[in-house]
Amino acid sequence: MCRNIKTLFNFEPPATDDEVRAAALQFVRKLSGFNAPSQANAAAFDRAVTEITDVARTLLLSLQTQAAPRxxxxxxxxxxxxxRGRFG
Structure with missing residues (x-):
């Protein structure tokens, strides 16, 4: 599942909110083991995605580099x- 999490820092143009949320969703899916949570777990799952999205966005805005944007x-x-080299 986490193969879909991409590096989001130091790109031009910067990562979009949708990209940050998609990474957070993949992270929560990996941690929880749920691709789609049950109704009983949906609120906790959605709250975790929202909180991780906010933290990830804060992190990306806080990071600094001297490297040119990729x-x-x-x-x-x-x-x-x-x-191609790995799978032919």
Whole structure:
């Protein structure tokens, strides 16, 4: 499940709220073991996703670097190349 969590820091343009929330959702899914929680656990699951999204956004806004921002297309091409090398 966590293979979908991508690095979100130091990209141009910056990570969107949807990208941060998607990473938080994957994180909560991994921790809980639920892809979709039962009705009994839905409120706790949703609250965790919201809280982790807020914390992740705060973290991304707090981080600093001297490195130049990375280009999303270049990084995606590198990932495709790594995947080709791994899986053929």
């Amino acid at each position: 280009d999303r297309e270049v990084e995606a091409a590198k990932a495709r190349e790594r995947s």
